[in-house]
Amino acid sequence: xxxxxxxxxxxxxxxxxxxxxxxxxxxxxxxxxxxxxxxxxxxxxxxxxxxxxxxxxxxxxxxxxxxxxxxxxxxxxxxxxxxxxxxxxxxxxxxxxxxxxxxxxxxxxxxxxxxxxxxxxxxxxxxxxxxxxxxxxxxxxxxxxxxxxxxxxxxxxxxxxxxxxxxxxxxxxxxxxxxxxxxxxxxxxxxxxxxxxxxxxxxxxxxxxxxxxxxxxxxxxxxxxxxxxxxxxxxxxxxxxxxxxxxxxxxxxxxxxxxxxxxxxxxxxxxxxxxxxxxxxxxxxxxxxxxxxxxxxxx
Amino acid sequence: xxxxxxxxxxxxxxxxxxxxxxxxxxxxxxxxxxxxxxxxxxxxxxxxxxxxxxxxxxxxxxxxxxxxxxxxxxxxxxxxxxxxxxxxxxxxxxxxxxxxxxxxxxxxxxxxxxxxxxxxxxxxxxxxxxxxxxxxxxxxxxxxxxxxxxxxxxxxxxxxxxxxxxxxxxxxxxxxxxxxxxxxxxxxxxxxxxxxxxxxxxxxxxxxxxxxxxxxxxxxxxxxxxxxxxxxxxxxxxxxxxxxxxxxxxxxxxxxxxxxxxxxxxxxxxxxxxxxxxxxxxxxxxxxxxxxxxxxxxxxxxxxxxxxxxxxxxxxxxxxxxxxxxxxxxxxxxxxxxxxxxxxxxxxxxxxxxxxxxxxxxxxxxxxxxxxxxxxxxxxxxxxxxxxxxxxxxxxxxxxxxxxxxxxxx
Numbered sequence: 001x002x003x004x005x006x007x008x009x010x011x012x013x014x015x016x017x018x019x020x021x022x023x024x025x026x027x028x029x030x031x032x033x034x035x036x037x038x039x040x041x042x043x044x045x046x047x048x049x050x051x052x053x054x055x056x057x058x059x060x061x062x063x064x065x066x067x068x069x070x071x072x073x074x075x076x077x078x079x080x081x082x083x084x085x086x087x088x089x090x091x092x093x094x095x096x097x098x099x100x101x102x103x104x105x106x107x108x109x110x111x112x113x114x115x116x117x118x119x120x121x122x123x124x125x126x127x128x129x130x131x132x133x134x135x136x137x138x139x140x141x142x143x144x145x146x147x148x149x150x151x152x153x154x155x156x157x158x159x160x161x162x163x164x165x166x167x168x169x170x171x172x173x174x175x176x177x178x179x180x181x182x183x184x185x186x187x188x189x190x191x192x193x194x195x196x197x198x199x200x201x202x203x204x205x206x207x208x209x210x211x212x213x214x215x216x217x218x219x220x221x222x223x224x225x226x227x228x229x230x231x232x233x234x235x236x237x238x239x240x241x242x243x244x245x246x247x248x249x250x251x252x253x254x255x256x257x258x259x260x261x262x263x264x265x266x267x268x269x270x271x272x273x274x275x276x277x278x279x280x281x282x283x284x285x286x287x288x289x290x291x292x293x294x295x296x297x298x299x
Numbered sequence: 300x301x302x303x304x305x306x307x308x309x310x311x312x313x314x315x316x317x318x319x320x321x322x323x324x325x326x327x328x329x330x331x332x333x334x335x336x337x338x339x340x341x342x343x344x345x346x347x348x349x350x351x352x353x354x355x356x357x358x359x360x361x362x363x364x365x366x367x368x369x370x371x372x373x374x375x376x377x378x379x380x381x382x383x384x385x386x387x388x389x390x391x392x393x394x395x396x397x398x399x400x401x402x403x404x405x406x407x408x409x410x411x412x413x414x415x416x417x418x419x420x421x422x423x424x425x426x427x428x429x430x431x432x433x434x435x436x437x438x439x440x441x442x443x444x445x446x447x448x449x450x451x452x453x454x455x456x457x458x459x460x461x462x463x464x465x466x467x468x469x470x471x472x473x474x475x476x477x478x479x480x481x482x483x484x485x486x487x488x489x490x491x492x493x494x495x496x497x498x499x500x501x502x503x504x505x506x507x508x509x510x511x512x513x514x515x516x517x518x519x520x521x522x523x524x525x526x527x528x529x530x531x532x533x534x535x536x537x538x539x540x541x542x543x544x545x546x547x548x549x550x551x552x553x554x555x556x557x558x559x560x561x562x563x564x565x566x567x568x569x570x571x572x573x574x575x576x577x578x579x580x581x582x583x584x585x586x587x588x589x590x591x592x593x594x595x596x597x598x599x600x601x602x603x604x605x606x607x608x609x610x611x612x613x614x615x616x617x618x619x620x621x622x623x624x625x626x627x628x629x630x631x632x633x634x635x636x637x638x639x640x641x642x643x644x645x646x647x648x649x650x651x652x653x654x655x656x657x658x659x660x661x662x663x664x665x666x667x668x669x670x671x672x673x674x675x676x677x678x679x680x681x682x683x684x685x686x687x688x689x690x691x692x693x694x695x696x697x698x699x700x701x702x703x704x705x706x707x708x709x
Contacts, residue, residue: 044408
């Protein structure tokens with residue numbers, strides 16, 4: 001490979017400049033400002049009076065000393081894992097279904113996408129109504145079986161209600177990506193296996209699943225990054241209640257910021273909220289690099 | 300350069316100067332020409348408030364010289380947040396009508412202009428009820444003027460009470476037994492709001508005060524109040540669904556005759572007047588003490604405003620009986636001023652008179668800058684007890700810890 005001349009390198013950097021400026025303005029600056037806020041004692045009065053006092057890690061300490069924070073972390077993990085598991089499984093099943101040709105396949109597929117296209121505020125409001133204890137559609141259906149329940153006002157089931165709505169929103173996206181993945185599998189493989197006498201289950205287990213692994217990992221990771229920071233859906237459906245049964249981490253941060261106006265603490269909590277997606281993101285990028293490195297190494 | 304002064308011009312200038320002097324204006328910008336535009340924020344977004352609001356603004360623009368009002372209204376829960384964010388971005392109104400509870404958050408933040416000297420000069424501070432007026436005093440300064448007040452009382456469905464042979468309750472014991480007698484089928488004896496917002500706390504605090512306690516003694520008296528409400532739910536007199544009801548939802552229940560009694564405010568009267576059944580309002584039942592919670596709005600001027608004098612002039616104008624009475628009548632609100640007690644619709648309407656008679660008892664929620672955190676702890680304790688996930692004693696203990704922490708950090 002030819003050594004690039006200095007001029008070419010300069011031109012290269014010039015081409016990177018717009019992207020770098022964008023990142024600096026919209027990513028680095030807010031993030032650094034957040035870090036700065038998180039190590040100062042800032043509430044409304046101090047912010048306006050310009051008397052922010054440096055207080056080191058005090059904000060982090062008061063956040064990690066707050067049982068409500070750890071409660072939110074737990075809820076976020078439960079919410080994320082339950083949502084991922086359900087939407088991935090259902091999405092995979094639907095993808096397998098839509099991978100076969102059948103009448104109205106295209107129409108049904110596009111209809112399913114509506115769930116994903118709706119703004120979360122709309123779907124959240126819809127589910128809040130449908131799960132309503134007294135006038136909700138679900139209870140009207142369940143009433144004859146004696147299964148009606150105050151889904152969202154009972155602390156022990158409100159999380160399930162929110163996960164249910166989030167899964168409904170998440171399934172189409174999972175399905176779509178997994179369907180694309182299924183289409184990349186060469187049908188010849190399946191034909192060969194069939195001739196060798198493999199059952200449908202064996203073909204799924206030994207051909208589809210292994211070949212779907214890279215797509216699945218991507219889908220799960222994207223899902224995790226999305227789900228971990230979900231705010232709007234939960235905010236609209238329960239506002240974090242009843243009591244604090246659905247106060248996931250994003251709602252906790254919002255509360256510290258905009259209900260209590262403790263900006264220093266909010267910034268610290270916000271940065272802690274970044275930890276999980278950041279770790280996952282780093283791991284994913286490194287994994288991608290490994291995948292891109294061909295076995296030979298030399299280009 | 301000299302130029303002849305014609306008579307009309309001279310009169311105009313000296314007239315303006317005299318008017319300025321008479322009003323005691325020390326306007327910093329004497330070169331100001333033309334009308335001043337004042338930016339005004341409130342949270343009266345509902346349609347039924349618009350006619351009264353528009354009339355008030357027309358009235359101000361006609362009655363206060365050289366002023367134009369530019370109004371924006373936000374949803375109730377958003378106004379305080381918008382002011383806070385506006386403070387950070389430097390986009391603030393000149394004056395605003397805020398919920399009286401916002402004085403806790405905004406009062407300690409240097410956001411609000413200090414009106415102490417102007418109010419003293421004006422000299423009408425003693426015309427206001429104690430609760431509303433005290434709610435505007437933060438750190439020894441007057442930071443606002445009460446615009447209107449309300450409080451909570453108990454509405455009763457007259458026919459249902461008669462049918463059950465029940466008198467309107469005056470004590471907790473009577474309330475509990477009346478609610479139980481009035482519960483039948485899909486009708487509950489009592490409806491109240493226990494939602495996890497300030498609205499629910501507004502409705503809960505009277506119980507705490509009636510028990511003889513306050514936020515600083517929540518561990519003991521909070522448990523008493525929580526246990527009383529828990530008992531109502533256990534007996535089926537109060538629907539467990541109340542943890543999701545706003546005061547609007549509560550009123551709907553009462554209107555549909557699904558609740559025989561409800562705790563609510565005077566702003567529901569216009570709607571209830573259209574009901575096809577008879578109802579009555581009585582004071583909230585008492586336990587150790589009689590108490591109700593003060594609601595309503597205050598006028599505030601922003602410290603960042605370039606036209607504080609003009610804003611004060613407008614504020615003062617809105618408090619003139621000739622302006623204030625029609626405004627309050629159209630809003631279905633009560634005056635915060637004693638001298639208006641015998642004037643508007645509340646002079647003759649028995650329901651409004653009852654609420655007015657309770658105003659001297661109404662306590663402001665005045666607990667300092669971190670009230671929001673204490674309030675949330677109260678709301679969560681109530682939700683925990685009423686949904687059956689904690690005992691009154693345990694919930695009160697947990698909440699007391701949070702409250703002490705929040706209010707101790709002044």
